[in-house]
Amino acid sequence: MSRLIVVSNRVNPPNPAEGGEGSVGGLAMALAAALREYSGIWFGWSGKTIPEFTGQLNMQRIEGVTVATVDLEETDYQEYYNGYANKTLWPLFHYRVDLTAYDRSFGEGYDRVNKRFAETLLPLIEPDDIVWVHDYHLIPLARELRRMGVTNRIGFFLHIPWPAHQLVVTLPRHRALVEALFDYDLIGFQTEESLQAFEGYVFSEVQGRKTERGELEAFGRGLKAQAFPIGVDAKDFAQIVQGETARKVYDRMMAHSVFRKMVVGVDRLDYSKGLEERLIGFERFLHDHPDLRREVMLLQIAPLSRDEVEAYQDLRTRLDGLIGRINGAYAEMDSTPIRYVNRSYRRDELAGVYRASKAALVTPLRDGMNLVAKEYVAAQDPEDPGVLILSRFAGAARQMKEALIVNPNSPEEISDALERALSMDLAERKRRWEALFDNVNREDVTAWRDDFVAALRADPEPDADKPEP
Ligand code: ADP
Ligand code: F6P
Numbered sequence: 001m002s003r004l005i006v007v008s009n010r011v012n013p014p015n016p017a018e019g020g021e022g023s024v025g026g027l028a029m030a031l032a033a034a035l036r037e038y039s040g041i042w043f044g045w046s047g048k049t050i051p052e053f054t055g056q057l058n059m060q061r062i063e064g065v066t067v068a069t070v071d072l073e074e075t076d077y078q079e080y081y082n083g084y085a086n087k088t089l090w091p092l093f094h095y096r097v098d099l100t101a102y103d104r105s106f107g108e109g110y111d112r113v114n115k116r117f118a119e120t121l122l123p124l125i126e127p128d129d130i131v132w133v134h135d136y137h138l139i140p141l142a143r144e145l146r147r148m149g150v151t152n153r154i155g156f157f158l159h160i161p162w163p164a165h166q167l168v169v170t171l172p173r174h175r176a177l178v179e180a181l182f183d184y185d186l187i188g189f190q191t192e193e194s195l196q197a198f199e200g201y202v203f204s205e206v207q208g209r210k211t212e213r214g215e216l217e218a219f220g221r222g223l224k225a226q227a228f229p230i231g232v233d234a235k236d237f238a239q240i241v242q243g244e245t246a247r248k249v250y251d252r253m254m255a256h257s258v259f260r261k262m263v264v265g266v267d268r269l270d271y272s273k274g275l276e277e278r279l280i281g282f283e284r285f286l287h288d289h290p291d292l293r294r295e296v297m298l299l300q301i302a303p304l305s306r307d308e309v310e311a312y313q314d315l316r317t318r319l320d321g322l323i324g325r326i327n328g329a330y331a332e333m334d335s336t337p338i339r340y341v342n343r344s345y346r347r348d349e350l351a352g353v354y355r356a357s358k359a360a361l362v363t364p365l366r367d368g369m370n371l372v373a374k375e376y377v378a379a380q381d382p383e384d385p386g387v388l389i390l391s392r393f394a395g396a397a398r399q400m401k402e403a404l405i406v407n408p409n410s411p412e413e414i415s416d417a418l419e420r421a422l423s424m425d426l427a428e429r430k431r432r433w434e435a436l437f438d439n440v441n442r443e444d445v446t447a448w449r450d451d452f453v454a455a456l457r458a459d460p461e462p463d464a465d466k467p468e469p
Helices: 024-035 074-093 104-124 143-145 174-181 190-204 234-240 243-259 275-288 288-294 312-331 347-356 370-379 411-423 424-440 445-457
Strands: 004-010 040-049 059-061 065-073 130-134 155-159 187-190 216-218 221-227 259-266 298-300 338-340 359-360 389-390 402-408
Touching: 004 024, 004 104, 024 040, 024 445, 040 074, 040 104, 065 074, 065 104, 074 104, 104 143, 130 445, 143 155, 143 174, 143 243, 155 445, 174 190, 187 190, 187 288, 187 445, 190 216, 190 221, 234 347, 234 370, 234 424, 243 259, 259 275, 259 347, 259 411, 275 298, 275 312, 275 359, 275 411, 288 298, 288 411, 298 347, 312 338, 347 370, 359 370, 359 411, 370 389, 370 424, 389 411, 389 424, 402 411
Parallel strands: 004 040, 004 130, 040 065, 130 155, 155 187, 187 221, 259 298, 259 359, 298 338, 359 389, 389 402
Antiparallel strands: 059 065, 216 221
């Protein structure tokens, strides 16, 4: 069978030799799980910077996966990662035009790093390999590989939303970015909504069309575009929650729950996650329900993310103030309504926390999918499951209809959903959880990987109406 070469900016699978901790973020978690059973290579940035780019590969074997990383130059890190990826594409694709910076040097750094990645990866690619590129950092990678003569099948998966046409066109060079996608054989989106937004752009902006076989054609090239909703390793999660560490964490949290029911939030500290809106919703809940104030506590775990980017620093400052204000107003001498933690935890610790929580607040303003919602469901006790409160703007809301779906912009909706979750009877909690778990278990990370890889492997049938190159 042909090898799978996975490429992503962030490469950091959980390493048991280092206490099992890997990167925080959906992409790393999903790929670590997806690659566990595959022979292949995972290539990307080491997370380190050096004064001058050397292209030196660092190869490691972690949990059966060959991990190949390369260091980036400081300027690359600033222009490509902090710049184009996280000050341009990330905010724009999450509908935050107000935070989007359009600096020419960022685009140059983005193209330069994609070229450097391609040059470094090239010697690792064998003729039968299939290459699977991930996320917005690396959209032009296939273009660079094709220019170097690579004819292997190359697929791309976007972990974040593809935004509406009107937003894409605010990007200088939007056409070049979309054209670069046409160097892939297959591109995958999290949801049908993102797929349709992409198709909308192709039809109206670059006069593309759909062939009879369902391929998209533009720029004289064709590709397959499909939705592949990403999942979690639900079986593994359901298993680790039974392990010793998860149980210890669970017992410790339950001991506190004697005094207060716990509601949990787990997110990178990112403005797309709706953290402020969630806290304001929780504040509204405390205001509206004086009788429940002493019964409920919110544990918000929010590890720092992209903290060299100003918008993230500003958010952190605002959250510090907001949490201080709410705790100041509603704390008692012996209790505080919000516990706020800026660090990351091991997966098994998180599993214990999820299980001990009566409800989870997952309230992004925009999210490609949101894996925390799925992990929360996977970790629940089938005999006494907690309730998922989920934003309608998370990709996960398309599949997880039995959650309590809220509009995170409405403090009242968050407050009402909390009240409903915490008073929900066992029969309803079980009914909702069973349907959610069934979905999380069926549409898991293995199904996502297998569906994508099978679609990428599939030989294109000859297409009668394809234009001559
Ligand atoms: P994103 O990819 O935008 O960060 P997701 O919800 O899809 O959002 O994925 C987040 C992933 O990061 C989940 O697998 C979650 O368990 C993990 N994660 C988030 N916060 C922490 C934390 N404090 N410690 C460990 N893992 C975390
Ligand atoms: O899942 C979306 C994503 O942007 C991933 O591409 C990324 O690895 C993760 O969030 C965490 O962000 P970062 O790699 O910038 O720390």
